[in-house]
Amino acid sequence: MEEYQFIYKDKLSKNDSRKMIASFAKHGNHDYNFKFSNDDDIRGFFSKNNISYDEVVERCKLPENNVLKFENLIGSTFQTHGVSVEKVDFISGKSKPIIQGDGTFSEAAYWTQMEKAKESFDRSVMQKSYHDFLNSIVLAISSIEAYVNYRAQLWNDNSANAVKFVDNKSNKTSLEEKLSNWIPKMSNSSGLDKSHASWCVYKEFTKLRDDMAIHIKDPNPSITYKEFVKKLNKFKYLANMLYRLHLLFNEKVPRVIIRGMYIRVIELKLVSVNR
Numbered sequence: 001m002e003e004y005q006f007i008y009k010d011k012l013s014k015n016d017s018r019k020m021i022a023s024f025a026k027h028g029n030h031d032y033n034f035k036f037s038n039d040d041d042i043r044g045f046f047s048k049n050n051i052s053y054d055e056v057v058e059r060c061k062l063p064e065n066n067v068l069k070f071e072n073l074i075g076s077t078f079q080t081h082g083v084s085v086e087k088v089d090f091i092s093g094k095s096k097p098i099i100q101g102d103g104t105f106s107e108a109a110y111w112t113q114m115e116k117a118k119e120s121f122d123r124s125v126m127q128k129s130y131h132d133f134l135n136s137i138v139l140a141i142s143s144i145e146a147y148v149n150y151r152a153q154l155w156n157d158n159s160a161n162a163v164k165f166v167d168n169k170s171n172k173t174s175l176e177e178k179l180s181n182w183i184p185k186m187s188n189s190s191g192l193d194k195s196h197a198s199w200c201v202y203k204e205f206t207k208l209r210d211d212m213a214i215h216i217k218d219p220n221p222s223i224t225y226k227e228f229v230k231k232l233n234k235f236k237y238l239a240n241m242l243y244r245l246h247l248l249f250n251e252k253v254p255r256v257i258i259r260g261m262y263i264r265v266i267e268l269k270l271v272s273v274n275r
Contacts, residue, residue: 004225005271006125006232008264011061018057020262023243024070029252032070045069063264072255076111079104110146111254113139114242118256121235125266130223133232134213137205140238144202145175147245148182155186175206187248198244201237229268236263 012020018039024030025042036042043053051068059065066073078085080103086095099105106112117139124132152165165182167173173182184191192199208231211217223231239260246253 002270002272004128005269006128006225006229007267007269007271008063008125009267010264012063012262012264014057014061016262017060020258021056021060021067021070023253023258023261024067024255027243027247027253028067028070028258029072029254030070075256076107076115076254077104078107108146108150108254110143110150110242111256113143113146114239114254114260115256117143117238118260121232121263125232128225128228130221130228133228133235134209136235137209137238138213140235140242141175141202141206141209144238144242144245145178147242148175148178151186151245151249152178152182183245183248189248191248192241192244196240196244198237198241201234202241205234205238225268229266232266236261 022036022039022042025036025045034041034045036045039053046053046056046069049069056068060067080099080101082102084100085098085105087098088095117136120132120136120139123129124136149167152167155161156164156166163185165173165178165186167178179192183189212221239257242257243253243261246257
């Protein structure tokens, strides 16, 4: 018999492979402090390390191959066993305890949220699960807000900043307000480019999240596979927005965000299956 399945394209295009490598080289959370201006700089770096840039581009078309030298595989969450963990506040220089004894901790809430978003996204593709897809956009948008809140906390903790950015019961602030008003001031920039596709998808998916996952309005949610695949192929733009936010603050970008921008195209195919 035949059934529809969601199938990833076998590989990235050469252009997307190059762009992904450049994203990791220029902005990934690796230990190198080089400033790469263009592909020639990156090619030169690989050449000095006796690595063929063209071969890296070919290898990185396939999702199982990591970007040599630049892709940090360490995730956001760690387990502790009989130790105490502290984190240094780079504004004050003081350390604060994170956890004492056996347990688990996250390096950054927004990072963990995006990892969980990607896990839900992968399940939605494998199982054709619209519920998991909706959960993935809930988590991805939550990740974006967690990043903005993290930057606001850094800003507020700096005594040199007279204006504080607060979101609490007496001063409720929406994520869109934070993106539109807080981000430009905190980053001393014009903020996110609202003409970019990532902003359009953020708006579309925020409404979808509100209507279908938070304040559920449809008692019998449904979607055609054709429309479902269209939405799946837009998920990368939420990762792109989070990537662009990092760039505004000149902050290194975790792997899951960059990989999220370069998810292979998903296609709807009718395939033969044995039951």
